[in-house]
Amino acid sequence: MSTTIDISDLILKHRDRAVVDGLSLTIASGEILVVTGPSGCGKSTLLRAVAGLRPLDGGTVTADGAAIVGTSRDRAMVFQDDALHPWRTVRKNILLALQLRGVPRARRSAEADRWIAEIGLDGFGDHLPRELSGGMRQRVQLARGLAGAPRVVLMDEPFGALDAQTRASMQQLLIRTLHAHPATVVFVTHDVDEAVLLGDRVVVLGAAGEPVRRVVDVPRPRQASPANDGARAAVIEALTAHNTLSTPQETNR
Structure with missing residues (x-):
C-alpha cells in the first residue's frame, strides 16, 4: 500500500x-x-x-x-550512510523494524529470514555491520526500511x-x-x-x-x-x- x-x-x-x-x-x-x-x-x-x-x-x-x-x-528514510545499529546483527536490525511495525513475535524470525534471503544475504544473518561490505550494509538498510511496510x-x-x-x-x-x-x-x-x-x-x-x-x-x-x-x-x-x-x-x- x-x-x-x-x-x-x-x-x-x-x-x-x-x-x-x-x-x-x-x-x-x-x-x-x-x-x-x-x-x-x-x-x-x-x-x-x-x-x-x-x-x-x-x-x-x-x-x-x-x-x-x-x-x-x-514513512521510512534510507540514507547514504547505512545508519544501522552497529551492536545489532543483520537479523536483529531487521527484527527491530518488524517489532516496531507490530509483527507478532512468533512471526518475526521467519519474516526476518525471508528478508535476508530476499536481499541475497543468506548466511550473514548473525554478522554485525562492521563485518559487512558497504554494499551489503546498504542491502540490510534497504531491508530494514521496507520491512516496516x-x-x-x-x-x-x-x-x-x-x-x-x-x-x-x-x-x-x-x-x-x-x-x-x-x-x-x-x-x-x-x-x-x-x-x-x-x-x-x-x-x-x-x-x-x-x-x-x-x-x-x-x-x-x-x-x-x-x-x-x-x-x-x-x-x-x-x-x-x-x-x-x-x-x-x-x-x-
Whole structure:
C-alpha cells in the first residue's frame, strides 16, 4: 500500500535564506520520483520535510490529505550512510523494524529470514555491520526500511558511496524489491543515469531559492531502453543550462 504526497507552496529555509521557495508538486501513489539538482539546492532538506523530521517555513506537505507534522511509521528514510545499529546483527536490525511495525513475535524470525534471503544475504544473518561490505550494509538498510511496510520511502543518495558495479547491483535490487513491496518513493541522486533508470519522473531543482528547472517524464521506467534517451538528454540540458552538471565521470561520485 502506498500514499499520495501533495506539496503546495513549500518554503524551507536555512537560517534566513530560502533553499526551497514556493515548491508545488504532487507525487502519485506508487510513483518513484527522483529529485536531482545542484549541491545546496535543498534536495535533502526536502526529504526531511516530507519525512516530518523538520518543520516547514511555509506551505503544506500532506500524505493522503493529512498534514505531515512529525515522523510516522508510514514513512521510512534510507540514507547514504547505512545508519544501522552497529551492536545489532543483520537479523536483529531487521527484527527491530518488524517489532516496531507490530509483527507478532512468533512471526518475526521467519519474516526476518525471508528478508535476508530476499536481499541475497543468506548466511550473514548473525554478522554485525562492521563485518559487512558497504554494499551489503546498504542491502540490510534497504531491508530494514521496507520491512516496516512503509507507504513512503525517502532515499537520500543511498548508493552514492558505492563502486559502479555494486551500485548497479543495488539499483536492480531496489527495482525488484519495490516490485514485490510497492511504495511511493522519493529518491535523491546526483547521477543522471541512475535518475533516468529508476524514476517515473525526474524533478530538476534550481539552485537554492530558485524555481524547479524541469520535470521530466521517463517513457520506460526501470528499463535500459533507447526510448529513455530523450529523458536523459532533457535532464542534462536542465542541469547544464546553469553549469551545474558534473562531468560524466563525476556524476558517479
